[in-house]
Amino acid sequence: MVRAGLSAMVLLGLTASAQASTETGGPPAAPQHVSMSALDLWIVGGYLFGIVALGCLAGLRRRESKGSDYFLASKSLVWPMIGMALFATNISTIHLVSFAQNGYTSGLTYGNFEWMAAFTLVILSLFFAPFYLRANVATLPDFLERRFNRPCRDYLAILSIFSAVVVHIGFSLLTGAIVLEGTVLAAFVDSPEQYRFWTVVAMAAATAIYTIVGGLLAVVVTETIQTVVLLLGAACITWIGFRMIGGWGPLAESVHPVNLTILRSSADPTGITWYAVFLGYPVLGIWYWCTDQTIVQRVLGAKDENHARIGPLFAGFLKILPVFLFVLPGVICLGLVNTGKLPPLPELPDGSPNTEQTYTHMIKTMLNPGFRGIVIAALLAALMSTVSGALNSIATLFSYDIYKRWVPSVSERSLVWIGRCATFVAMCVAIAWTMALGQRDTTIYQAMVDVFPVVAPPTAATFVWGVFWRGTSAWAAFITLVGGSLLGLAVFLLTLSKVLTINSLFMAFILFAAESVAIVLLSLIFPHRHTAESESLVWKTPWEALRAEGAWRGLMDFRVFALVLVLVMAALYWAFSGSEPYFPVKAQLLLDGQPIVGCKVELQAENPRLDDTLYIGLDGRLTYGSVQRAGGAPAGTVLRLRLTPARDYIVEMQRRTGKDGRVETTEKIIAWVPHGEEITESVETIREDAAANNGLHGRVRVFRWRVGGTEKQVRTSADAEVEIRRATPIPDKLRAPEAVLIAQPNGELQVLELRSSGQVAKME
Incomplete structure (x- = not known):
């Protein structure tokens, strides 16, 4: 009955929203500020309470304090749970928020990060998962110790904790804060951006509660529910937008042709070119899907090898959906804005659209009350599943790979408590990193991709050569891990300072190639002495991985399942590839x-x-x-x-003295005004409790003008050098x-x- 009621509400919301929107015509309307209804807030609040309670109950159901219960769910996970948990841990608010932004600005090309994942999930299923289960390891650093040596384990543990905090948690919390600021919090406070720190703390606390209490079982159970909520909420946005635009044909007519192609020529300004995708993504994909503890921990908790193989392949089929559920809505939003069926996005001071708000803009302007709450709950589901998965992997890594090494006699009960403490500390560090991420000049997703060269190439090179070439030596692997991550850090800093302009995806391939040469040469210089265990963790030939005596039969045979997945992905790439290059x-x-x-x-x-x-x-x-x-x-x-x-511009002149003693002047647009509108200027005293978003108070200069009967204003400090630049006649x-x-x-x-x-x- 509950399910029927929910379905009825979803269908009602779809129909009502689509009908109301398709009747809108004419020129673009003024931006709408749709507040959250009481029903929306109850849905979001009820979801948060329910998912936290469910996670805690799932974890407390097993009262044993054994490490395998807490960290690996007693190795009881079956393939549907593994597949959905892999998908949910990977999909975070950064996908919904930033992919919609990328869809609006760049079209479908960022969907390559989703579709190429299917191929690397095949690699995980065929080549890596069997070794992980046969070695009976709790962490991937543990696997490296068995294949190489203890220093490799120690360094990978540190590197994995770094990536969990920086990549998985930090960016997810940032995008979650952006969503809440544009929706729920706006119903209670003005300028919710001022309270971002407390927003981040609240999201982190809600997720950490059930993760700390329940361990991996709580994480996987909640991720299974969150996957359903996530897909349902995301599908709503796509379906309503598709009906509003009128179908694929009208969408294609309303946007530039390049927006609907996924593979691009070398001229594409995003840098996501066809060769960067096919050369660079496998490096990122093998690191992320095959060697990252946060992701692979679900496979380590598999019931047996068949479940460990089929689970990732099932996740590969699920990875088809994000292009249509997360990226395409951004393209649809662009088409709706271009045709006047949606109001324009909120604007930045220079008049350009604030594309970060693409997804929240669609929620506000396309969805009816109640239905809006379901989609926001889906966004929170994406956030919480990713953060909880990363926190649990940090607890496992710190407990098994760091603490237990120095205190080998620690009891299982104490190890669980150490893991919980590590979770709390990691969350505190992640909150600080999230606040630092607010200062950037690129899209959120691209900022995350720029971090990948630090960890992806050296980790991928070490695992690939370690699993496929028996000659790979322990010290070659260790030097590659350390040297490669330091080289990647240098590349990241040079990219951040604009010294390097090579796309990070292609840079990952360059670094992987260089580090592959290094690991081969170092292995020849420092030969490896195999043990019986390390010898068993290398494939004699790649075809050996396809031989499995206990494999399921029919479509559930992992080899058949993998072949079908590869053929489906090849067909999708063929269907969405354009043949004509578009030059900027x-x-x-x-x-x-x-x-x-x-x-x-x-x-x-x-x-x-x-x-x-x-x-x-x-x-x-x-x-x-x-x-x-x-x-x-x-x-x-x-x-x-x-x-x-x-447009007339209000421009602030900013001067600074360079290293050579010369004064450098930069011009910053602080507001644009419709051409010809009267602009008045005054100097006023603003109380601190009445300060605007920029926090200016005391004596300030205030510029005012009117747009459509509404007064607008912008403030600067009283001593700022400001000019009004009128549009060229x-x-x-x-x-x-x-x-x-x-x-x-x-x-x-x-x-x-x-x-x-x-x-x-x-x-x-």
Whole structure:
């Protein structure tokens, strides 16, 4: 009866939301601020209470304090639970929030991180899972000790804890905070971003409670429920958006063609090119899916080898869904905004859309009360499943690989309590890291990918060579782990400081190749002395992994299951691969030698699907096809330009003295104003308790203007140097689309100089 009621509510929400939205037409409406209803809040609150209670009860059901009960669920997990737990641990709020953002800005290309995972899950099933179970290990560092030596185990334990805190927990908590700030918290407080620290602490505490109490069994039981909630909530957004846009055909007509392709040419500005995907992702995938404790711990708790093999393959089929449930909604949102069926996204001070808010914008503007609560519960399910899985793996790693080494006589009961303490400490560190992540200038998902070269290439190289080549030596593995992670850290810092601009996905392949050469050479210099156990943990040939006497029969034979998965993924890649490259078009527009400021530029091509509208900032530059907005055109495409003054900017001049003693000036847009609107300025005294989001109080300068009858304002410090830059007036004779740009394969900057006399000059 409860299930029927829930189904009825879901169907009612789908129908009502879709009907109400498809009747909306005309120009884009003003941004809507839809508050959470009481029903939404009850659903979210009830879900949180229920999942925490369920996790605690599941863990307390087994009162034994044995380590295998707490850390490995007594090795009782069957393949459906393993598959759903793998999926739920992997999928976090970063997928829902950042993939929607990536879908809005770059189309389907970030879906490669999901579909390529299926191939590495096949590798886990065929080649790694059997060894892990046969070695009867509790952690992957334990496996490395049996294959190599103790130093490898110690270092991998530290590296694994680092990745769990930095990658799995930190980014998940950040995106969870963004979602709650845009939905639930906005119903109670103004400017919820001011309370982000307490939001993060509350989310961490709710997840840590049942993880600390119940161990892996609590984690897996809750992840199974959360997978269902997650898929249901995400499917709602996709289905409603798809009905609003009118189907695949209207969607394709409303967005740039490149948005609906998953494999891109070398010209793509995201750097997620076809060769980066096929060369770089396997490195990240083998590390993440085959050697990362947070993920593989579910396989280590398998009932037997067949369950350990089929579970990852089942997860591989589930990984087909995120492209349609998490990435595609961002593309749909772009199409709905382009056609005026959704209001524009909230804007940043320079007028560009705040794409971080893509998913929460869809929740606010597309869903009815009650139904909105279900989707937010799904977001929280994604967050809690990832964080709880990472916390449990940290507890296992610290207890078995670090503490037990120094205190080998520790009892099983004490080991469980040590694991719980490690969970608490790790969560505190993760909260601090989450707060530091707020300062970045790239998408959340790309920021996470930039961290991968620190851990992925050396770990993947060590495991791959260790499992497939018996000559791989212990000291070669240890040197590769340490040296590779330090090299990856240097690459990360250089990428962060913009010294290196190579996409992190392709950089992972370069590092893996270099470290593979190193591990082979070092193994020849320092030969390995095998024990009987280490000898048994190397495949004599890759085909040996396909021989299994006790394998299930029929479709449940892991070999048949794996073949079907590979064929399905190959068909999907073929269906979503575009054959025509789209090259970014970069230009600088000048009027009488001065950069054009604040103009709307309408690009018109022979193919109307390539038409677009861009806005020029302070330097006269525009880019058609960028990381922030997919676009571009085939080589030789002629793009005609229509210019209209559109935006005036309030600009703050920021000066600093460089190392050479010279004063450097940067210009920061702090607000944009519709062209021609009156802007008033005053100096006021603001009390601290009335400070705005930027925290300014005391004597401040306040700039005010009106938009559609609503007063807007922006504040700066009283001594700030501020200028008002009006949009460049464009003579009527230049407003017709006479100026042209031509798409070029090299993507070089094209300079167009317009003259008040009506002439257009092109300077290369």
